[in-house]
Amino acid sequence: MTPHLPRHQHLDRLIREAARNDPRITHALAYGSFTQGAADGFSDLEYFVYLPGPARLDVRAWVEAALHGSPFVVRHFFVNDFGTPNFVLNGLLRLELHAEAPARLADVAGWPAAHADPARMLVKDTDGRLAAALRRLSTRGQPDPVAEAQGVLDRLLGWLAFGANVLARGERIRAHELLAWVQGGLLRLARLEDGQTGHWVNPSRLAEWELGGAVLERYARTTGPLGDLERHYAEAWAWTAELAARLGLHVPPELARDLSPEPRR
Structure with missing residues (x-):
């Protein structure tokens, strides 16, 4: 009420x-x-x-x-x-x-x-x-986070690739803006893993109260000053890969190599 x-x-x-x-x-x-x-x-x-x-x-x-x-x-x-x-x-x-x-x-x-x-x-x-x-x-049926999870991950991977390219170009402010889309996908997958999908549509709502301290600490490592964007994107990719593995979701191996923080080939 x-x-x-x-x-x-x-x-x-x-x-x-x-x-x-x-x-x-x-x-x-x-x-x-x-x-x-x-x-x-x-x-x-x-x-x-x-x-x-x-x-x-x-x-x-x-x-x-x-x-x-x-x-x-x-x-x-x-x-x-x-x-x-x-x-x-x-x-x-x-x-x-x-x-x-x-x-x-x-x-x-x-x-x-x-x-x-x-x-x-x-x-x-x-x-x-x-x-x-x-x-x-x-x-109407309520959202089914399990059924939607792979789609969330697919979009998250797309935002990571977009942001990585913009950051490599040197558009740091734009890369910082795109990071918000990455974080939204991460929060949804973290909610699914944590069993806290009540705010699946708007995953940032009440996140501080509903998600565990480890999730919040991990989220904090994906955000911060413009000068640390390379680290934030690396942290976001690492968390994405871990969540995908624990949730049984598919990440194309070649894309995973390209998204790693190692120099591009």
Whole structure:
């Protein structure tokens, strides 16, 4: 269950009430950690509203009207890198609001199903289509980390090769950026080995609490200053090879030789 979060709960009530009272909005839902019972005082709130002509909805004005007369003040508004309006309220409480056309309702059934709670997600549904999509979402199979592990490793190897080439070219900042993708793959495989796959989709979430000290220490050896990138990539490759062996996953032998920190041939 979500802990007692009075500010989050107050904001959630305001957004839900505004969506239900707006005749333009045909469907609305909440999603994310707050609906999953996993939020804390640092979590954000996230919503989708559906209406004909969503581009004509002034999302900023809509949210400000919903917050009028409340303790909440918009400190900052921006559209994130994925085109979604975002708000930072007083106290750094964050709010994300997507506006979509009802034709996109079917997409909901294809969202990641882990931790989905349709009863807590549903805000408004004028014709039953959203409830039906949420029911389909709830009946989808949960992620199967064992079945997905080889694919995770394959992508991880690709990121290692990409990063190694960029680093060899001398683009250290870019190589540092790519290391984040490597680390994400490593965390997934480490979670699988550690039996901590509850946050398989977002493997860094609560990693400090869910993963053992040895895993965290190993992870720390894959990150650090730009000047140590060669060492970080070598550590990442060594950990990748060890995890693959312990999990019974396949690494092409020729690729393993090429990824070793020895001089290229």
